């Protein structure tokens with residue numbers, strides 16, 4: 102692998118006495134599409150939150166785009182990164198959450214242009230032009246002047262995806278983006294994400310309980326349990342010929358519940 106865009110080494114995270122991430126190591130190549138799967142509570146969301154600098158870490162090291170995310174070496178000693186460094190590093194990464202968190206009193210267009218104008222100092226005209234292109238890409242070109250309350254959940258989530266993309270991050274993190282949606286709205290969001298995965302060279306990490314989607318979306322699937330990677334590989338291998346007993350029993354339960362893998 103060339104220089105990885107994300108490098109995670111011996112990562113540890115505890116909440117009080119609860120060890121949630123337990124000596125985790127993995128690299129992500131630029132442009133790679135990764136799916137993180139595993140039982141509830143295995144630490145998948147925590148990893149995304151750590152990458153987004155929403156959680157600090159208890160040990161280990163993370164590099165994003167070749168630079169340490171949380172700790173900067175100072176005379177050989179590791180010290181917490183300062184706010185200016187975190188601010189710079191956050192620009193590399195965008196995240197879409199389970200709950201869309203749109204600004205309720207701003208139009209769809211304003212939701213997308215706000216951060217580029219305020220945090221990156223882009224001109225309103227340039228931000229609006231790209232916002233309209235992104236709305237077109239997520240199939241909502243005609244909704245630019247709508248308010249969030251006038252949209253369905255699936256449409257809101259597609260606006261949230263466009264909003265994250267508007268900051269032009271190198272890495273996108275998706276955390277259970279369809280789990281708050283009514284079942285009939287899931288497919289439209291998955292279609293947008295599959296298109297993104299296929300048509301852009303952006304690096305993407307996806308946490309999902311939808312195994313069929315992970316299968317279609319990812320270049321590589323990581324199966325987590327108890328804050329560690331139990332098994333990883335291409336989707337065809339993980340979903341049709343898993344090697345580890347824990348992966349097999351997890352997938353058996355998923356299939357028994359009627360889900361496609």
Ligand SMILES: Nc1ncnc2c1ncn2[C@@H]1O[C@H](COP(=O)(O)OP(=O)(O)OP(=O)(O)O)[C@@H](O)[C@H]1O
Nearest residue numbers: 116119121139140141142143144145146147148308
């Ligand atoms: N802020 C917090 N304070 C205390 N415990 C937390 C906190 N955030 C997460 N946890 C705990 O850390 C563990 C891992 O949570 P995490 O959300 O990362 O798991 P997950 O694999 O994403 O689960 P799910 O698939 O249900 O979303 C869980 O036991 C959770 O209760």
